[in-house]
Amino acid sequence: MDISTNLSKITGSATAQIFSIAKEMESEGKDIIHLEIGQPNYGPLTKIIEATKNALTNNETGYTVSKGIEELRESIAKYHEKNDNLKCNYINEIVITSGAKLAIFGAVWSVTNSGDNVIILNPSWVSYKDIVISLGAEARFLKADMDFNYDINELDNLIDTNTKAMIVNSPCNPTGAMISEENMKSLAEICRKNDILLISDEIYHEYIYDENKHYSLFNIENWKEIGVVVNGFSKTYSMTGFRLGYVIGDKKIIKEINKVMQLTASCGTNFAQHGAIEALNVIDEMRDFIKNDVVPLRNNVIKLLDNYDIEYLTPKGGIYVWLKIPSNDSTSWAQSLLENKGVALTPGRAFGPDGEGFVRICFTKDYDQLEEGIKRIGQFLAES
Ligand SMILES: Cc1ncc(COP(=O)(O)O)c(C=O)c1O
CATH class of the missing domain: 3.40.640.10 (Type I PLP-dependent aspartate aminotransferase-like (Major domain))
Known part of the structure; x- marks a missing residue:
């Protein structure tokens, strides 16, 4: 049976792939920091x-x-x-x-x-x-x-x-x-x-x-x-x-x-x-929440990144930070980061040809996780 030509051109979500490898590692007892999934860390009101x-x-x-x-x-x-x-x-x-x-x-x-x-x-x-x-x-x-x-x-x-x-x-x-x-x-x-x-x-x-x-x-x-x-x-x-x-x-x-x-x-x-x-x-309560909880997270993620030799683009909006990496193979780089430091993030290549050389992290995470994740990324960069 032939698979649809259109569907066979689709590789599946890179975020989901990284997430599933990370989950497997977690089930083996590894300590993983999840910065890949684009989801707010707060639940609905x-x-x-x-x-x-x-x-x-x-x-x-x-x-x-x-x-x-x-x-x-x-x-x-x-x-x-x-x-x-x-x-x-x-x-x-x-x-x-x-x-x-x-x-x-x-x-x-x-x-x-x-x-x-x-x-x-x-x-x-x-x-x-x-x-x-x-x-x-x-x-x-x-x-x-x-x-x-x-x-x-x-x-x-x-x-x-x-x-x-x-x-x-x-x-x-x-x-x-x-x-x-x-x-x-x-x-x-x-x-x-x-x-x-x-x-x-x-x-x-x-x-x-x-x-x-x-x-x-x-x-x-x-x-x-x-x-x-x-x-x-x-x-x-x-x-x-x-x-x-x-x-x-x-x-x-x-x-x-x-x-x-x-x-x-x-x-x-x-x-x-x-x-x-x-x-x-x-919506007004939601906006208060964003002002009091999400905005500080965004400001803190920048402060945390500034503690290390990590190049990034300051996000004007949204819930992500786009990090520059010293590699033109973001998929291998992200996998190596996950294997060596237990940090899951999304390789830039997944976001189209102009995403190569970058990786994405989602910053709507618990502050401690964010701090630890960025520390590990900083270490990985320093060691590579
Ligand atoms: C830019 C953008 N558009 C649309 C969506 C899809 O959102 P939904 O959960 O409503 O399908 C996402 C989810 O990550 C997104 O990042």
């Missing part, structure tokens, strides 16, 4: 858990409409109206998905055919390219820096008549880069001119540091003619296992993504959606 439990008690266990409970879509619209001055019709311009991952799938699926291509600003989250490839399209990488500056000639060379979408993720996983207003405007203009769907993944938009400001696709005039915004509940609210994301955009695209939901998950998990309604109710 008790009020979110209670709302989810109440929904279960009230038998909210069946299918919901495929685009998600109306009250949740209305709450999302209100949240973005307050946050981004967004005017949108939650009846047909928002669809709830099973995680932001399925939101990206839906957005790419809605505009690509086999043989098309999608431009991904790079370094970039590991799953974008695999999503694109699994749908029979080609992933084309455009190198971008910490402000998402890119080479316009390089972009011109990447675009052809089969270019159907472009994915930008700010704040960025893995680098912590944030797109400037100027660069979002220029990408939007290029997408408008070439009839390319701009998919703006803004899942880390509540994690912003120092004086940096999040520039959303929502800020672009007539943005619905150009692109869609993807967001979700996994990161800000630490609801990774609830599997809830969403897309906001023009009703024409949302209708197609809703078809993807009908075809795949059917709908977001019913009782989880009730938890998400409560999450949006308690």
Whole structure:
């Protein structure tokens, strides 16, 4: 039996691979520091858990409409109206998905055919390219820096008549880069001119540091003619296992993504959606938590890194730090670090061609773990 050509091109998540080796080592009694998985170290607020439990008690266990409970879509619209001055019709311009991952799938699926291509600003989250490839399209990488500056000639060379979408993720996983207003405007203009769907993944938009400001696709005039915004509940609210994301955009695209939901998950998990309604109710508490717990972790990780001879890019947003390594084989380097020092992190190569020579750590971890992990990385660098 032949395996699908599209799927056989996909190697699987490097983070998951490192995680499974680390787990095996742990089961052999080794002391492992986990800095690989991109997950907040705090759980959802008790009020979110209670709302989810109440929904279960009230038998909210069946299918919901495929685009998600109306009250949740209305709450999302209100949240973005307050946050981004967004005017949108939650009846047909928002669809709830099973995680932001399925939101990206839906957005790419809605505009690509086999043989098309999608431009991904790079370094970039590991799953974008695999999503694109699994749908029979080609992933084309455009190198971008910490402000998402890119080479316009390089972009011109990447675009052809089969270019159907472009994915930008700010704040960025893995680098912590944030797109400037100027660069979002220029990408939007290029997408408008070439009839390319701009998919703006803004899942880390509540994690912003120092004086940096999040520039959303929502800020672009007539943005619905150009692109869609993807967001979700996994990161800000630490609801990774609830599997809830969403897309906001023009009703024409949302209708197609809703078809993807009908075809795949059917709908977001019913009782989880009730938890998400409560999450949006308690956003101010979540923001206090981020201010009091996550921001200090981000500031501390930088202080810790400065104690050693470790080169890194200061994250402007998100929950990761991008470390430079003295090797052009980040996969072997990460494996050797794990074997020798028991620190699990993600090799930069997994984040696309421009990720080589770097590794990613997630800093939303217990401080002691972070301190010990960085100490071991510092030692490893000093010894190698
Ligand atoms: C940039 C980015 N987008 C989307 C996702 C997927 O999130 P979800 O758990 O909602 O599927 C992740 C998860 O790591 C991410 O880093």
